[in-house]
Amino acid sequence: xxxxxxxxxxDEEFYYKKLGKLLYHGFFIVEKDKxxxxxxxxxxxxxxxxxDEIKPAFRYHFWGRTNEHWRLYNM
Numbered sequence: 881x882x883x884x885x886x887x888x889x890x891d892e893e894f895y896y897k898k899l900g901k902l903l904y905h906g907f908f909i910v911e912k913d914k915x916x917x918x919x920x921x922x923x924x925x926x927x928x929x930x931x932d933e934i935k936p937a938f939r940y941h942f943w944g945r946t947n948e949h950w951r952l953y954n955m
Contacts, residue, residue: 903942907955909934918942918955926955 903909906921915930931944940955 903934903936904940904955927953 901909903918907926908919908921908923910917910919910923910925912930915932916934917925917930918927918934919925927944929944929946931946932948933945935943937943937952942953942955943950944953945951
């Protein structure tokens with residue numbers, strides 16, 4: 881898969897791999913080292929942390945799993 885360069889909130893640069901799955905219109909799930917974030921269509925990271933797993937919930941909400949705990953988030 882193709883790699884994309886993304887700046888994260890801590891101003892560090894990482895290379896993430898696009899999974900090819902659209903979460904919602906204009907939002908993508910992106911992976912690095914088995915951790916997941918959500919990006920916009922320009923690959924700007926919009927989540928404030930990295931998750932072990934991400935699943936869609938309902939309109940512009942998603943379930944994020946960290947440390948074996950699921951929480952509902954609003955984008």
